[in-house]
Amino acid sequence: MKLDGIASFVAVADAGSISEAARLLRLSKSVVSERLGELERSVGARLLHRTTRRLSMTEDGAAFLDRARRILREVEEAGADLAERRGTLTGPMRIAAPITFGNMHLGPALYPFLAAHPQIELTLDLDDRRVDIASGAYDGVIRHGIIDDSRLMVWRLAPSRRFLVASNDYLARYGTPRSIADLDDHRGIFYTNRGVADWRFVGPGGAQIVRARVALRVNNGEMIRDAALAGLGIALLPAFIAGPVVRAGRLQIIDVGIRPEGESVFLAHPEGRRPSAKLRALADHLRRAFGDPPYWEEGLSSVDPA
The missing domain is CATH 3.40.190.10 (Periplasmic binding protein-like II)
Known part of the structure:
Protein backbone atom coordinates (compact mmCIF):
# COMPACT_ATOMS: atom_id res chain seq x y z
CA MET A 1 0.00 0.00 0.00
CA LYS A 2 1.71 3.17 -1.22
CA LEU A 3 1.30 6.59 0.35
CA ASP A 4 0.81 8.31 -3.01
CA GLY A 5 -2.18 6.04 -3.66
CA ILE A 6 -3.68 6.87 -0.25
CA ALA A 7 -3.08 10.59 -0.89
CA SER A 8 -4.79 10.35 -4.28
CA PHE A 9 -7.79 8.55 -2.77
CA VAL A 10 -8.25 11.16 -0.04
CA ALA A 11 -7.84 13.99 -2.56
CA VAL A 12 -10.50 12.48 -4.84
CA ALA A 13 -12.87 11.93 -1.91
CA ASP A 14 -12.45 15.55 -0.78
CA ALA A 15 -12.60 17.09 -4.26
CA GLY A 16 -15.47 14.95 -5.53
CA SER A 17 -13.82 14.19 -8.86
CA ILE A 18 -10.61 12.77 -10.27
CA SER A 19 -10.02 15.80 -12.48
CA GLU A 20 -10.29 18.27 -9.60
CA ALA A 21 -8.09 16.07 -7.37
CA ALA A 22 -5.51 15.89 -10.17
CA ARG A 23 -5.52 19.68 -10.43
CA LEU A 24 -5.01 20.09 -6.66
CA LEU A 25 -2.25 17.45 -6.62
CA ARG A 26 -0.67 18.93 -9.78
CA LEU A 27 -0.78 15.56 -11.49
CA SER A 28 -2.42 14.27 -14.66
CA LYS A 29 -5.80 12.53 -14.44
CA SER A 30 -4.22 9.33 -15.76
CA VAL A 31 -1.64 9.28 -12.95
CA VAL A 32 -4.31 9.78 -10.28
CA SER A 33 -6.50 7.05 -11.84
CA GLU A 34 -3.53 4.69 -11.98
CA ARG A 35 -2.70 5.29 -8.32
CA LEU A 36 -6.32 4.70 -7.31
CA GLY A 37 -6.38 1.43 -9.22
CA GLU A 38 -3.14 0.29 -7.60
CA LEU A 39 -4.51 1.15 -4.15
CA GLU A 40 -7.71 -0.80 -4.78
CA ARG A 41 -5.70 -3.82 -5.88
CA SER A 42 -3.49 -3.61 -2.79
CA VAL A 43 -6.45 -3.49 -0.37
CA GLY A 44 -8.48 -6.00 -2.38
CA ALA A 45 -11.61 -3.84 -2.55
CA ARG A 46 -13.25 -1.26 -4.79
CA LEU A 47 -13.18 2.09 -3.02
CA LEU A 48 -14.93 4.28 -5.59
CA HIS A 49 -17.76 3.84 -8.09
CA ARG A 50 -16.57 5.53 -11.28
CA THR A 51 -18.82 6.27 -14.24
CA THR A 52 -18.57 8.78 -17.07
CA ARG A 53 -20.97 11.13 -15.26
CA ARG A 54 -20.33 10.80 -11.56
CA LEU A 55 -18.08 9.42 -8.84
CA SER A 56 -19.27 8.03 -5.52
CA MET A 57 -17.83 6.23 -2.53
CA THR A 58 -18.38 2.52 -2.02
CA GLU A 59 -19.15 1.16 1.42
CA ASP A 60 -15.56 -0.09 1.70
CA GLY A 61 -14.29 3.29 0.51
CA ALA A 62 -16.26 5.16 3.16
CA ALA A 63 -14.92 2.81 5.85
CA PHE A 64 -11.33 3.24 4.61
CA LEU A 65 -11.46 7.03 4.24
CA ASP A 66 -11.10 7.91 7.95
CA ARG A 67 -8.14 5.57 8.31
CA ALA A 68 -6.58 6.96 5.13
CA ARG A 69 -6.83 10.49 6.48
CA ARG A 70 -5.25 9.42 9.78
CA ILE A 71 -2.39 7.69 7.94
CA LEU A 72 -1.61 10.81 5.91
CA ARG A 73 -1.90 13.03 8.96
CA GLU A 74 0.48 10.84 10.97
CA VAL A 75 3.05 10.91 8.16
CA GLU A 76 2.74 14.69 7.77
CA GLU A 77 3.03 15.23 11.52
CA ALA A 78 6.03 12.92 11.77
CA GLY A 79 7.86 14.92 9.14
CA ALA A 80 6.78 18.20 10.71
CA ASP A 81 7.92 17.04 14.16
CA LEU A 82 11.39 16.26 12.84
CA ALA A 83 11.59 19.66 11.17
CA GLU A 84 10.36 21.37 14.34
CA ARG A 85 13.07 19.59 16.34
CA ARG A 86 15.51 21.43 14.08
CA GLY A 87 13.71 24.72 14.77
CA THR A 88 11.86 24.89 11.43
CA LEU A 89 8.10 25.20 10.93
CA THR A 90 7.23 23.23 7.83
CA GLY A 91 4.60 21.16 6.06
CA PRO A 92 0.91 21.46 5.21
CA MET A 93 -1.63 23.18 7.44
CA ARG A 94 -5.34 23.61 6.69
CA ILE A 95 -7.42 26.31 8.39
CA ALA A 96 -11.08 27.34 8.04
CA ALA A 97 -12.35 30.84 8.87
CA PRO A 98 -15.38 33.09 8.30
CA ILE A 99 -15.43 35.07 5.06
CA THR A 100 -15.76 38.61 6.39
CA PHE A 101 -13.25 38.22 9.22
CA GLY A 102 -10.89 36.41 6.85
CA ASN A 103 -10.98 39.20 4.29
CA MET A 104 -10.80 42.11 6.72
CA HIS A 105 -8.42 40.89 9.43
CA LEU A 106 -7.13 37.32 9.13
CA GLY A 107 -5.50 37.74 5.73
CA PRO A 108 -3.44 40.82 6.66
CA ALA A 109 -2.32 39.06 9.86
CA LEU A 110 -1.43 35.83 8.05
CA TYR A 111 0.79 37.25 5.31
CA PRO A 112 3.75 38.24 7.51
CA PHE A 113 3.50 34.90 9.35
CA LEU A 114 3.74 32.97 6.08
CA ALA A 115 6.56 35.20 4.85
CA ALA A 116 8.50 34.42 8.04
CA HIS A 117 7.88 30.66 7.64
CA PRO A 118 8.08 29.96 3.89
CA GLN A 119 8.10 26.17 4.32
CA ILE A 120 4.54 26.12 5.69
CA GLU A 121 2.00 25.13 3.02
CA LEU A 122 -1.21 26.78 4.21
CA THR A 123 -4.65 26.04 2.80
CA LEU A 124 -7.22 28.60 3.98
CA ASP A 125 -10.93 27.87 3.45
CA LEU A 126 -13.18 30.90 3.93
CA ASP A 127 -16.76 29.88 4.62
CA ASP A 128 -19.40 31.23 7.00
CA ARG A 129 -20.97 27.81 7.51
CA ARG A 130 -20.14 25.92 10.68
CA VAL A 131 -17.36 23.38 10.22
CA ASP A 132 -17.22 20.00 11.94
CA ILE A 133 -13.97 20.40 13.82
CA ALA A 134 -14.02 16.79 15.03
CA SER A 135 -13.89 15.46 11.45
CA GLY A 136 -10.14 16.06 11.31
CA ALA A 137 -10.33 17.71 7.89
CA TYR A 138 -8.79 20.88 9.38
CA ASP A 139 -5.86 21.50 11.68
CA GLY A 140 -7.74 24.45 13.14
CA VAL A 141 -10.94 26.44 12.69
CA ILE A 142 -11.13 30.16 13.42
CA ARG A 143 -14.54 31.36 14.52
CA HIS A 144 -16.26 34.33 16.12
CA GLY A 145 -18.87 33.77 18.80
CA ILE A 146 -19.49 32.40 22.26
CA ILE A 147 -17.25 29.54 23.36
CA ASP A 148 -19.89 27.24 24.82
CA ASP A 149 -18.91 23.74 23.62
CA SER A 150 -16.82 22.07 26.33
CA ARG A 151 -15.82 19.32 23.89
CA LEU A 152 -13.74 21.74 21.82
CA MET A 153 -10.08 22.41 22.37
CA VAL A 154 -10.05 26.20 22.05
CA TRP A 155 -7.45 28.96 22.05
CA ARG A 156 -8.86 32.46 22.53
CA LEU A 157 -7.24 34.85 20.06
CA ALA A 158 -8.99 38.10 20.97
CA PRO A 159 -12.04 39.42 22.80
CA SER A 160 -14.83 40.66 20.55
CA ARG A 161 -17.45 43.25 21.44
CA GLY A 262 -19.57 39.26 24.95
CA GLU A 263 -17.93 37.01 22.39
CA SER A 264 -14.45 35.97 21.27
CA VAL A 265 -12.42 35.33 18.18
CA PHE A 266 -11.02 31.87 18.79
CA LEU A 267 -9.14 29.01 17.16
CA ALA A 268 -10.51 25.53 17.82
CA HIS A 269 -8.71 22.29 17.03
CA PRO A 270 -9.76 18.63 17.18
CA GLU A 271 -10.03 17.09 20.62
CA GLY A 272 -7.59 14.30 21.42
CA ARG A 273 -5.12 15.38 18.74
CA ARG A 274 -1.90 17.10 19.70
CA PRO A 275 -1.73 20.45 17.91
CA SER A 276 1.38 20.93 15.82
CA ALA A 277 4.07 23.45 16.65
CA LYS A 278 3.12 25.48 13.57
CA LEU A 279 -0.51 25.72 14.70
CA ARG A 280 0.63 26.90 18.15
CA ALA A 281 2.97 29.39 16.51
CA LEU A 282 0.13 30.68 14.32
CA ALA A 283 -2.14 31.17 17.35
CA ASP A 284 0.59 33.10 19.19
CA HIS A 285 1.21 35.26 16.12
CA LEU A 286 -2.49 36.06 15.68
CA ARG A 287 -2.86 37.03 19.35
CA ARG A 288 0.00 39.52 18.96
CA ALA A 289 -1.32 40.81 15.62
CA PHE A 290 -4.87 41.38 16.92
CA GLY A 291 -3.90 42.76 20.33
CA ASP A 292 -5.84 42.89 23.60
CA PRO A 293 -7.93 44.94 23.34
CA PRO A 294 -7.89 44.25 19.59
CA TYR A 295 -6.94 47.06 17.23
CA TRP A 296 -10.34 47.00 15.52
CA GLU A 297 -11.99 48.36 18.70
CA GLU A 298 -9.84 51.49 18.73
CA GLY A 299 -11.93 54.61 19.26
CA LEU A 300 -15.09 52.68 20.18
CA SER A 301 -14.62 52.36 23.94
CA SER A 302 -16.06 55.81 24.66
CA VAL A 303 -19.46 54.75 23.32
CA ASP A 304 -19.62 51.40 25.09
CA PRO A 305 -22.46 51.35 27.66
CA ALA A 306 -21.32 50.81 31.24
Whole structure:
Protein backbone atom coordinates (compact mmCIF):
# COMPACT_ATOMS: atom_id res chain seq x y z
CA MET A 1 0.00 0.00 0.00
CA LYS A 2 1.71 3.17 -1.22
CA LEU A 3 1.30 6.59 0.35
CA ASP A 4 0.81 8.31 -3.01
CA GLY A 5 -2.18 6.04 -3.66
CA ILE A 6 -3.68 6.87 -0.25
CA ALA A 7 -3.08 10.59 -0.89
CA SER A 8 -4.79 10.35 -4.28
CA PHE A 9 -7.79 8.55 -2.77
CA VAL A 10 -8.25 11.16 -0.04
CA ALA A 11 -7.84 13.99 -2.56
CA VAL A 12 -10.50 12.48 -4.84
CA ALA A 13 -12.87 11.93 -1.91
CA ASP A 14 -12.45 15.55 -0.78
CA ALA A 15 -12.60 17.09 -4.26
CA GLY A 16 -15.47 14.95 -5.53
CA SER A 17 -13.82 14.19 -8.86
CA ILE A 18 -10.61 12.77 -10.27
CA SER A 19 -10.02 15.80 -12.48
CA GLU A 20 -10.29 18.27 -9.60
CA ALA A 21 -8.09 16.07 -7.37
CA ALA A 22 -5.51 15.89 -10.17
CA ARG A 23 -5.52 19.68 -10.43
CA LEU A 24 -5.01 20.09 -6.66
CA LEU A 25 -2.25 17.45 -6.62
CA ARG A 26 -0.67 18.93 -9.78
CA LEU A 27 -0.78 15.56 -11.49
CA SER A 28 -2.42 14.27 -14.66
CA LYS A 29 -5.80 12.53 -14.44
CA SER A 30 -4.22 9.33 -15.76
CA VAL A 31 -1.64 9.28 -12.95
CA VAL A 32 -4.31 9.78 -10.28
CA SER A 33 -6.50 7.05 -11.84
CA GLU A 34 -3.53 4.69 -11.98
CA ARG A 35 -2.70 5.29 -8.32
CA LEU A 36 -6.32 4.70 -7.31
CA GLY A 37 -6.38 1.43 -9.22
CA GLU A 38 -3.14 0.29 -7.60
CA LEU A 39 -4.51 1.15 -4.15
CA GLU A 40 -7.71 -0.80 -4.78
CA ARG A 41 -5.70 -3.82 -5.88
CA SER A 42 -3.49 -3.61 -2.79
CA VAL A 43 -6.45 -3.49 -0.37
CA GLY A 44 -8.48 -6.00 -2.38
CA ALA A 45 -11.61 -3.84 -2.55
CA ARG A 46 -13.25 -1.26 -4.79
CA LEU A 47 -13.18 2.09 -3.02
CA LEU A 48 -14.93 4.28 -5.59
CA HIS A 49 -17.76 3.84 -8.09
CA ARG A 50 -16.57 5.53 -11.28
CA THR A 51 -18.82 6.27 -14.24
CA THR A 52 -18.57 8.78 -17.07
CA ARG A 53 -20.97 11.13 -15.26
CA ARG A 54 -20.33 10.80 -11.56
CA LEU A 55 -18.08 9.42 -8.84
CA SER A 56 -19.27 8.03 -5.52
CA MET A 57 -17.83 6.23 -2.53
CA THR A 58 -18.38 2.52 -2.02
CA GLU A 59 -19.15 1.16 1.42
CA ASP A 60 -15.56 -0.09 1.70
CA GLY A 61 -14.29 3.29 0.51
CA ALA A 62 -16.26 5.16 3.16
CA ALA A 63 -14.92 2.81 5.85
CA PHE A 64 -11.33 3.24 4.61
CA LEU A 65 -11.46 7.03 4.24
CA ASP A 66 -11.10 7.91 7.95
CA ARG A 67 -8.14 5.57 8.31
CA ALA A 68 -6.58 6.96 5.13
CA ARG A 69 -6.83 10.49 6.48
CA ARG A 70 -5.25 9.42 9.78
CA ILE A 71 -2.39 7.69 7.94
CA LEU A 72 -1.61 10.81 5.91
CA ARG A 73 -1.90 13.03 8.96
CA GLU A 74 0.48 10.84 10.97
CA VAL A 75 3.05 10.91 8.16
CA GLU A 76 2.74 14.69 7.77
CA GLU A 77 3.03 15.23 11.52
CA ALA A 78 6.03 12.92 11.77
CA GLY A 79 7.86 14.92 9.14
CA ALA A 80 6.78 18.20 10.71
CA ASP A 81 7.92 17.04 14.16
CA LEU A 82 11.39 16.26 12.84
CA ALA A 83 11.59 19.66 11.17
CA GLU A 84 10.36 21.37 14.34
CA ARG A 85 13.07 19.59 16.34
CA ARG A 86 15.51 21.43 14.08
CA GLY A 87 13.71 24.72 14.77
CA THR A 88 11.86 24.89 11.43
CA LEU A 89 8.10 25.20 10.93
CA THR A 90 7.23 23.23 7.83
CA GLY A 91 4.60 21.16 6.06
CA PRO A 92 0.91 21.46 5.21
CA MET A 93 -1.63 23.18 7.44
CA ARG A 94 -5.34 23.61 6.69
CA ILE A 95 -7.42 26.31 8.39
CA ALA A 96 -11.08 27.34 8.04
CA ALA A 97 -12.35 30.84 8.87
CA PRO A 98 -15.38 33.09 8.30
CA ILE A 99 -15.43 35.07 5.06
CA THR A 100 -15.76 38.61 6.39
CA PHE A 101 -13.25 38.22 9.22
CA GLY A 102 -10.89 36.41 6.85
CA ASN A 103 -10.98 39.20 4.29
CA MET A 104 -10.80 42.11 6.72
CA HIS A 105 -8.42 40.89 9.43
CA LEU A 106 -7.13 37.32 9.13
CA GLY A 107 -5.50 37.74 5.73
CA PRO A 108 -3.44 40.82 6.66
CA ALA A 109 -2.32 39.06 9.86
CA LEU A 110 -1.43 35.83 8.05
CA TYR A 111 0.79 37.25 5.31
CA PRO A 112 3.75 38.24 7.51
CA PHE A 113 3.50 34.90 9.35
CA LEU A 114 3.74 32.97 6.08
CA ALA A 115 6.56 35.20 4.85
CA ALA A 116 8.50 34.42 8.04
CA HIS A 117 7.88 30.66 7.64
CA PRO A 118 8.08 29.96 3.89
CA GLN A 119 8.10 26.17 4.32
CA ILE A 120 4.54 26.12 5.69
CA GLU A 121 2.00 25.13 3.02
CA LEU A 122 -1.21 26.78 4.21
CA THR A 123 -4.65 26.04 2.80
CA LEU A 124 -7.22 28.60 3.98
CA ASP A 125 -10.93 27.87 3.45
CA LEU A 126 -13.18 30.90 3.93
CA ASP A 127 -16.76 29.88 4.62
CA ASP A 128 -19.40 31.23 7.00
CA ARG A 129 -20.97 27.81 7.51
CA ARG A 130 -20.14 25.92 10.68
CA VAL A 131 -17.36 23.38 10.22
CA ASP A 132 -17.22 20.00 11.94
CA ILE A 133 -13.97 20.40 13.82
CA ALA A 134 -14.02 16.79 15.03
CA SER A 135 -13.89 15.46 11.45
CA GLY A 136 -10.14 16.06 11.31
CA ALA A 137 -10.33 17.71 7.89
CA TYR A 138 -8.79 20.88 9.38
CA ASP A 139 -5.86 21.50 11.68
CA GLY A 140 -7.74 24.45 13.14
CA VAL A 141 -10.94 26.44 12.69
CA ILE A 142 -11.13 30.16 13.42
CA ARG A 143 -14.54 31.36 14.52
CA HIS A 144 -16.26 34.33 16.12
CA GLY A 145 -18.87 33.77 18.80
CA ILE A 146 -19.49 32.40 22.26
CA ILE A 147 -17.25 29.54 23.36
CA ASP A 148 -19.89 27.24 24.82
CA ASP A 149 -18.91 23.74 23.62
CA SER A 150 -16.82 22.07 26.33
CA ARG A 151 -15.82 19.32 23.89
CA LEU A 152 -13.74 21.74 21.82
CA MET A 153 -10.08 22.41 22.37
CA VAL A 154 -10.05 26.20 22.05
CA TRP A 155 -7.45 28.96 22.05
CA ARG A 156 -8.86 32.46 22.53
CA LEU A 157 -7.24 34.85 20.06
CA ALA A 158 -8.99 38.10 20.97
CA PRO A 159 -12.04 39.42 22.80
CA SER A 160 -14.83 40.66 20.55
CA ARG A 161 -17.45 43.25 21.44
CA ARG A 162 -20.61 43.84 19.42
CA PHE A 163 -22.57 47.03 19.01
CA LEU A 164 -26.09 47.93 17.95
CA VAL A 165 -25.71 50.22 14.94
CA ALA A 166 -27.93 52.04 12.47
CA SER A 167 -27.58 54.73 9.82
CA ASN A 168 -28.36 58.38 10.46
CA ASP A 169 -31.14 58.12 7.88
CA TYR A 170 -32.81 55.21 9.67
CA LEU A 171 -32.63 56.91 13.06
CA ALA A 172 -34.03 60.14 11.60
CA ARG A 173 -37.02 58.26 10.20
CA TYR A 174 -37.76 55.85 13.06
CA GLY A 175 -36.17 57.46 16.11
CA THR A 176 -33.33 56.28 18.35
CA PRO A 177 -34.18 53.49 20.81
CA ARG A 178 -33.11 54.27 24.37
CA SER A 179 -33.95 50.98 26.09
CA ILE A 180 -34.29 47.26 25.41
CA ALA A 181 -38.07 47.65 25.30
CA ASP A 182 -37.77 50.27 22.53
CA LEU A 183 -36.11 47.72 20.23
CA ASP A 184 -39.37 45.77 19.91
CA ASP A 185 -40.72 48.52 17.65
CA HIS A 186 -37.70 48.59 15.32
CA ARG A 187 -36.60 46.66 12.27
CA GLY A 188 -33.67 44.31 12.68
CA ILE A 189 -31.04 42.90 10.31
CA PHE A 190 -30.04 39.43 11.48
CA TYR A 191 -27.23 36.95 10.88
CA THR A 192 -28.85 33.63 9.91
CA ASN A 193 -25.95 31.37 10.91
CA ARG A 194 -26.85 32.03 14.55
CA GLY A 195 -30.04 30.04 13.99
CA VAL A 196 -32.64 32.44 15.44
CA ALA A 197 -33.44 36.10 14.87
CA ASP A 198 -32.55 37.43 18.30
CA TRP A 199 -30.08 39.70 20.03
CA ARG A 200 -28.65 38.73 23.41
CA PHE A 201 -27.72 41.30 26.06
CA VAL A 202 -26.28 40.91 29.55
CA GLY A 203 -27.49 43.08 32.44
CA PRO A 204 -27.57 42.90 36.23
CA GLY A 205 -30.38 40.36 36.09
CA GLY A 206 -28.61 38.08 33.61
CA ALA A 207 -29.12 37.47 29.90
CA GLN A 208 -31.95 39.17 28.03
CA ILE A 209 -33.09 38.25 24.53
CA VAL A 210 -34.62 40.80 22.17
CA ARG A 211 -36.51 39.87 19.01
CA ALA A 212 -37.04 42.87 16.77
CA ARG A 213 -39.15 42.83 13.62
CA VAL A 214 -37.19 41.25 10.75
CA ALA A 215 -36.11 43.53 7.94
CA LEU A 216 -33.52 41.12 6.53
CA ARG A 217 -31.92 37.80 7.35
CA VAL A 218 -28.59 37.06 5.68
CA ASN A 219 -25.59 34.80 6.30
CA ASN A 220 -22.81 37.33 5.66
CA GLY A 221 -21.53 40.07 7.96
CA GLU A 222 -20.54 42.51 5.23
CA MET A 223 -24.05 42.39 3.78
CA ILE A 224 -25.49 43.07 7.24
CA ARG A 225 -23.25 46.13 7.48
CA ASP A 226 -24.25 47.28 3.99
CA ALA A 227 -27.94 46.78 4.73
CA ALA A 228 -27.57 48.93 7.84
CA LEU A 229 -25.76 51.57 5.78
CA ALA A 230 -28.70 51.49 3.34
CA GLY A 231 -31.06 52.36 6.20
CA LEU A 232 -32.94 49.05 6.28
CA GLY A 233 -32.80 48.66 10.05
CA ILE A 234 -30.69 48.15 13.15
CA ALA A 235 -27.89 45.59 13.14
CA LEU A 236 -25.88 43.97 15.95
CA LEU A 237 -22.37 43.88 14.51
CA PRO A 238 -18.96 42.94 15.90
CA ALA A 239 -16.49 45.80 16.13
CA PHE A 240 -14.22 44.16 13.55
CA ILE A 241 -16.93 44.81 10.93
CA ALA A 242 -18.58 47.96 12.25
CA GLY A 243 -15.44 49.82 13.39
CA PRO A 244 -14.41 51.56 10.15
CA VAL A 245 -17.90 52.82 9.24
CA VAL A 246 -18.63 53.92 12.83
CA ARG A 247 -15.39 55.90 12.98
CA ALA A 248 -16.27 57.43 9.60
CA GLY A 249 -19.65 58.52 10.98
CA ARG A 250 -21.62 56.41 8.49
CA LEU A 251 -23.19 54.24 11.23
CA GLN A 252 -24.12 55.32 14.73
CA ILE A 253 -23.77 53.14 17.83
CA ILE A 254 -27.05 52.89 19.75
CA ASP A 255 -26.85 52.88 23.54
CA VAL A 256 -29.82 51.11 25.13
CA GLY A 257 -28.18 51.07 28.57
CA ILE A 258 -27.17 47.42 28.47
CA ARG A 259 -24.26 45.63 26.84
CA PRO A 260 -24.57 42.96 24.11
CA GLU A 261 -23.34 39.54 25.21
CA GLY A 262 -19.57 39.26 24.95
CA GLU A 263 -17.93 37.01 22.39
CA SER A 264 -14.45 35.97 21.27
CA VAL A 265 -12.42 35.33 18.18
CA PHE A 266 -11.02 31.87 18.79
CA LEU A 267 -9.14 29.01 17.16
CA ALA A 268 -10.51 25.53 17.82
CA HIS A 269 -8.71 22.29 17.03
CA PRO A 270 -9.76 18.63 17.18
CA GLU A 271 -10.03 17.09 20.62
CA GLY A 272 -7.59 14.30 21.42
CA ARG A 273 -5.12 15.38 18.74
CA ARG A 274 -1.90 17.10 19.70
CA PRO A 275 -1.73 20.45 17.91
CA SER A 276 1.38 20.93 15.82
CA ALA A 277 4.07 23.45 16.65
CA LYS A 278 3.12 25.48 13.57
CA LEU A 279 -0.51 25.72 14.70
CA ARG A 280 0.63 26.90 18.15
CA ALA A 281 2.97 29.39 16.51
CA LEU A 282 0.13 30.68 14.32
CA ALA A 283 -2.14 31.17 17.35
CA ASP A 284 0.59 33.10 19.19
CA HIS A 285 1.21 35.26 16.12
CA LEU A 286 -2.49 36.06 15.68
CA ARG A 287 -2.86 37.03 19.35
CA ARG A 288 0.00 39.52 18.96
CA ALA A 289 -1.32 40.81 15.62
CA PHE A 290 -4.87 41.38 16.92
CA GLY A 291 -3.90 42.76 20.33
CA ASP A 292 -5.84 42.89 23.60
CA PRO A 293 -7.93 44.94 23.34
CA PRO A 294 -7.89 44.25 19.59
CA TYR A 295 -6.94 47.06 17.23
CA TRP A 296 -10.34 47.00 15.52
CA GLU A 297 -11.99 48.36 18.70
CA GLU A 298 -9.84 51.49 18.73
CA GLY A 299 -11.93 54.61 19.26
CA LEU A 300 -15.09 52.68 20.18
CA SER A 301 -14.62 52.36 23.94
CA SER A 302 -16.06 55.81 24.66
CA VAL A 303 -19.46 54.75 23.32
CA ASP A 304 -19.62 51.40 25.09
CA PRO A 305 -22.46 51.35 27.66
CA ALA A 306 -21.32 50.81 31.24
